[in-house]
Amino acid sequence: MKVLILDTAEAAISRAAGIIAQTITQKPRAVLGLATGGTMLPLYARLCQLHAEGLRFAGVTSFNLDEYVGLGADHPCSYHRYMRAALFDHIDIDRARAHLPKGDARDVHCEAIRYEGRIAEAGGIDLQLLGLGSNGHIGFNEPTSSLGSRTRVKTLTESTRQANRIYFEREADVPRFAITMGVATILEARACLLLATGPAKAQAVAAMVEGALSAICPASALQQHPATTVVLDRAAARDLRLGAYYEHVHPEGQDRVLA
Numbered sequence: 001m002k003v004l005i006l007d008t009a010e011a012a013i014s015r016a017a018g019i020i021a022q023t024i025t026q027k028p029r030a031v032l033g034l035a036t037g038g039t040m041l042p043l044y045a046r047l048c049q050l051h052a053e054g055l056r057f058a059g060v061t062s063f064n065l066d067e068y069v070g071l072g073a074d075h076p077c078s079y080h081r082y083m084r085a086a087l088f089d090h091i092d093i094d095r096a097r098a099h100l101p102k103g104d105a106r107d108v109h110c111e112a113i114r115y116e117g118r119i120a121e122a123g124g125i126d127l128q129l130l131g132l133g134s135n136g137h138i139g140f141n142e143p144t145s146s147l148g149s150r151t152r153v154k155t156l157t158e159s160t161r162q163a164n165r166i167y168f169e170r171e172a173d174v175p176r177f178a179i180t181m182g183v184a185t186i187l188e189a190r191a192c193l194l195l196a197t198g199p200a201k202a203q204a205v206a207a208m209v210e211g212a213l214s215a216i217c218p219a220s221a222l223q224q225h226p227a228t229t230v231v232l233d234r235a236a237a238r239d240l241r242l243g244a245y246y247e248h249v250h251p252e253g254q255d256r257v258l259a
């Protein structure tokens with residue numbers, strides 16, 4: 001795991017955007033795995049800005065991590081809507097190649113299997129972007145999710161429902177289930193990029209990077225991934241025991257190689 005620690009959230013966001021930009025510049029037909037949540041909004045704003053400056057997404061295929069069960073693509077709180085508002089409406093991505101699970105599919109279990117198949121048909125994911133739940137989830141793989149799990153329907157924890165409560169009018173409206181890529185689906189991406197900012201993520205970051213490999217912290221499964229980069233601001237890095245070492249290896253979040 002490469003742990004890059006930046007002074008501020010803005011710097012962390014810029015660094016993560018730079019890694020995505022580099023991926024699609026080197027491989028214009030890259031397959032990106034995309035994430036949602038509050039952390040990603042400024043990152044997508046930065047990508048929109050990079051697009052305005054010339055970064056092209058026309059050849060990119062994307063697969064989002066998850067969608068709420070029961071919400072159609074036009075529901076204001078769906079991740080379909082989130083992605084259009086935050087990114088897709090502002091860049092030149094081909095909408096036919098920008099995929100999310102269909103939360104309102106008649107059979108959501110079949111939809112999960114179909115989605116997993118679409119990722120494979122596209123040749124797998126080159127770079128999977130990830131947020132981190134304060135409970136250690138990635139995608140909606142809640143604590144104790146099988147580390148061998150594939151795309152499927154998961155029941156959300158109360159803490160996740162509370163964290164997402166702000167996006168819904170009434171508490172009762174917050175969905176109880178989601179279709180999410182599994183932990184094993186995520187681990188098949190050729191590279192992963194996890195972005196976490198702010199003090200509320202510090203404990204989960206420490207458990208992910210330095211804790212035991214355990215389903216109680218699904219993000220710890222990334223310890224087994226051969227090419228994961230974790231981009232943090234100083235607040236999210238606060239509880240890392242080896243923080244000084246990561247900063248020595250990657251001063252100012254740079255990717256220094258042996259010189």
Ligand code: PGA
Nearest residue numbers: 037038039040131132133
């Ligand atoms: P957040 O969500 O960016 O809204 O904190 C992250 C996550 O739950 O994956």
